[in-house]
Amino acid sequence: MARAPFIAIEGPIGIGKTSLAKKISSHFDYHLLKEIVEENPFLGKFYxxxxxxxxQTEMFFLCNRFKxxxxxxxxxxxxxxxxxxxxxxxxxxIFAKRTLPADKFEKYEQIYHxxxxxxxVPNMMIYLHGSLDTIINRIHQRGREIEQHIKTSYLAQLSQDYENYMNEFEIMHPDIPVIRVNGDEIDFVRYQKHLEQIINQVDEQLQKVTSEVRKG
Known part of the structure; x- marks a missing residue:
């Protein structure tokens, strides 16, 4: 467990990770950590x-996220x-396994570890997921020019990769609670009551973490 609440939000491209992170940060007055995306000079060429x-793309992301x-x-x-x-x-x-050839992935994996x-390590994960239609619609809504070249087939593969990863994550890390949010049914940007549902789930898990720390 981290020494303080450390919440990580994950899910496919465009599903709403940064939007939710901002809202949770504002509600609980937590420091907000946003990944560097558009600053990656290789991303446009990658898509x-x-x-x-x-x-080049994956190494840039890895080094920046490490820092x-x-x-x-x-x-x-x-x-x-x-x-x-x-x-x-x-x-x-997740991305490296999907995009790198075997020889380069082997080198990348060594550097990653x-x-x-x-x-x-986070002591809570929030997993945002949704159908391919929902993901594509949200990518179009936010209108990042750099993402307009993403192939639908790539998004579909990536979405399944995330689902497989999160299923494995829950098995490998039973001590880290995972809150799953279905983007097809919940739109926390448009509907305050949907956001409140997520906030309540987060608050419930935070109370458990606090209780365990006190017991320790």
Whole structure:
């Protein structure tokens, strides 16, 4: 368990991770950690030609997320200040397995394990998921030009990869609660009552974490 509440939000591209992280940060007054996306100089080329630009893209993300988490550990969590992040660094492996050829993935995996060995671990995960139609609609709604070249087939594969990953995560980390939010049924951006449902679930898990810390 982290020394302070550390919530990570995960899910496919465009499902609403950053929007929810901002709302949770505001509600609980937690520090907000947002992943670097559009600053990646290789991302546009990646969406146009995944095979050619995958290694550069994934390495940029890995190095930047490593630095972000290193800073979070020293500036916040170690000082018992709570954090909510719109990603979990293990997402790197989801994308790398899908995009990298075998020889490059082997090298990437070695670097990943070296960098993440001592990284802070969330004590709560929120998993946003939804149908392919919902994901595509939300990507179009937010209108990032860099994402307009993403192939539908890639999004479909990625969505299934996330589902497989989260199922494995719950088995491998039974001590880390996972709150699943179905984006087909819940729109926390448009409907306040939907947001309140999620906030209540988060609050319930936070109380359990606090209770366990006190018992310890």
């Amino acid at each position: 146009e030609n995944i095979e050619e630009w995958s290694f 972000q988490l290193e800073d979070i550990e020293t500036k916040y969590l170690s000082d018992n200040k709570a954090v909510v992040a719109d990603y979990h660094i293990s997402k790197n492996m 070296i960098l993440t060995k001592d990284m802070p």
